[in-house]
Amino acid sequence: MHRTMRRLLIAVAHGDDETLGAGGTIAKLADDGVRISLCVLTDDDGSRSENGLGATPRSSAIEAAAKILGIERVRIHSYGDNRLDTVGQLELNRVFEREVREFEPDTVFTTSVSDLSLDHQIVSRAARVAGRPGRGSVREVRCFEVRSATDCGEASGMPAFRPNCWQPLDASHLERKLEALRAYGSEVESWPSSRSERGVRALAEYRGSQVCREYAEAFELLRSVL
Template sequence: MARILVVAAHADDEALGCGGTLAKHAQTGDDIRILFMTDGEGARGSAVADVPRRRAASLFAAEIMGANPPVHFDFPDNAMDNVPRIRIVQAIEAELADFAPDVVYTHHAHDLNIDHRLTHEAVMTALRPQPHAPRPTILSFEVMSSTEWQTPGAATAFVPNWHVDISEFLEVKKAALRAYHGEMRPWPHSRSIEALEYLARWRGACVGLIAAEAFSLVRKLG
């Protein structure tokens, strides 16, 4: 049994980026812990923010994917750049010490969303390769409506080099996304159920599969 850690900025990023992969891990008996760095609602203002609903959705999605109940931090939504970096890193380090993951999934380093970028940087800082430090495999995922919205450029592009076959888990991913119905958008928005299914099928077709999720391998020790 492997220990799988997901470090995501907002509740729904995990289902968007690696929901099918998490369901596949769960089927093999892997232990899955999900960390959410922000409540995902604070930037919307008090008139529309609904933190309890978002947290309930994240719990439902975790159950669908076969993960443990998520851990929620309270860093400010879309304003993590206002927090001392050491606080974010230390929060992740505490979870790493407690859970000792074999694999870590987190955001692409160059997403448009500032919280995504800072989450990635904090993960890499917490997992800096010091002697005797934990050395899990680190994979970054793509989150539609952030990864693909970044200004195009070779330095910022998401270039997948790791694909996971989710042909048997695409419907589970879609069910987890539906748990976040308040965050999903109608087609042709890139954060729609249809767009996410088309992306999974395209990522699959790129490697001869019915459906896949794509990742960028950040670090793996052989």
């Protein structure tokens, strides 16, 4: 039996996590009529400001990328980038619990606890709590991989990201992902960075080849109630 996805909530720490992790899948699902909401916990780039580069608000880039991907609802919070560990886990759990109550998603996508980024780990835990079985609407929870954060996961001390779910993509969905990535401007790096367009395309080709398809994005399916 195959469960039909109707409403998807994407829970991330940073604008661009959703695009790097699942941009092609989001574009495909939006085309298929799935209603999609994006909740981002931070709206600046704290590591840039610490380096004297000046924090740049990400809200307009997040909105632009969401529009390209077909995300209809965007919620951006103002927690500090790379500082989610200074916010209580309970408070962040409640942010996503409120999102679940308001949007009533049947599916949640989030980052992986295997990522090097502590923000990604904290968001993942909060999203899993909000999507736990109970009175909520969520029946499926998946984690996606984010280039550089998941690539460096061995330094996190957590078990490695192990995909068990693949979404095949066609070229148009991969192109939408790359177009959304461009909306983030300076966050896109040049080859051979894994966060370059070529790096993102290479991962899509690799994940696709694992399931004999042209392109794909891979997920860890944590729970699915049919």
